[in-house]
Amino acid sequence: MASSQAVLTEVPLTSLPKLSTGKVRDLYDIDAASLLFVTTDRVSAYDVVMANGVPHKGALLTQLSAHWFRLLPRLVPGLRTHFLATRAPDALSATDRQTVAGRSMTVRKLKVFPLEAIVRGYITGSSWKEYSAKGTVHGMAMPAGIPECGTVPGGPIYTPSTKAPLGQSDENISRERAAAIVGEKYAARIEELALAVFKAGQAYADERGIIIADTKFEFGLDEETDEIVLVDEVLTSDSSRMWPKDKYEPGRDQESFDKQFLRNWLTKEGLKGKEGVVVPDDVLQATSDRYREVFQRLTGKTLEEALQEES
Ligand SMILES: Nc1ncnc2c1ncn2[C@@H]1O[C@H](COP(=O)(O)OP(=O)(O)OP(=O)(O)O)[C@@H](O)[C@H]1O
Ligand SMILES: [Mg+2]
Known part of the structure; x- marks a missing residue:
């Protein structure tokens, strides 16, 4: 599974009906019991979403959560999670599959x-x-x-x-x-x-x-x-x-x-809580680097290695 290189703040899919849009995730209906949980590269801070996204954020968050979902039930006896798989569901078209590569998981639909x-x-x-x-x-x-x-x-x-x-x-x-x-x-x-x-x-x-x-x-x-x-x-x-x-x-x-x-950048610029802020590339990249660093330390793998294993 290749990770999509493009930074996607919108991840439009045509082969599944959309259930809801969060600040960072879009949820799609697979069937009565399961959802496709798609993580975009959107970034929110102080409760508002920025205009542009953080490179690889969707894949980093998805793969890190998947790592914890696999691990935690072994560390916390009796823990149940909504995680089903990172493999794309059969109902997804080839194009949609490409769009969500690395950044989606199927989960149980719950209240x-x-x-x-x-x-x-x-x-x-x-x-x-x-x-x-x-x-x-x-x-x-x-x-x-x-x-x-x-x-x-x-x-x-x-x-x-x-x-x-x-x-x-x-x-x-x-x-x-x-x-x-x-x-x-x-x-x-x-x-x-x-x-x-x-x-x-x-x-x-x-x-x-x-x-x-x-x-x-x-x-x-x-x-x-x-x-x-x-x-x-x-x-x-x-x-x-x-x-x-x-x-x-x-x-x-x-x-x-x-x-x-x-x-810190938003506060310094007086943009804290403002809608639709365009964040400079270096701030986005610095954020991406930090997410990547912690991903590697926690999983013991690079994002690319994790995605390779998924494929
Ligand atoms: N298994 C599940 N079944 C149904 N909904 C879920 C499930 N797991 C998470 N959700 C919901 O999916 C949404 C995830 O989207 P996202 O994280 O973008 O939301 P959000 O806007 O960030 O909201 P919040 O910041 O309060 O989490 C959340 O509303 C969350 O409650
Ligand atoms: Mg959330």
């Missing part, structure tokens, strides 16, 4: 809980802002004296937020509110799984020189078995803050493998 299952192992970003202002993280009191990017005392914590419709910002919510939204029983299991998957991912990444500082998971429900299923993308540089372990130093912002480079 997704309207909850962002966020886990934080380090105090950074919005939680650092909150902690420096109020001494709390997600409204929970924290000991004094934690430096910027320091670890959360006592280990990773679950800090859910709502999953806002396109164009609106997610809102932090208490665990009680999360339970009210999805139901007590499911809320407890989502929290348990989110923490377990995060810790397993952190330990795996740590051995490969990467700190996973925080992440966002999404979960769905298998209505037949009443089981909670890990869906969406998993532990990628889009959904997580990842830092090189050898350069980690609490007390300052960290160099990072994620969108921080782009976010």
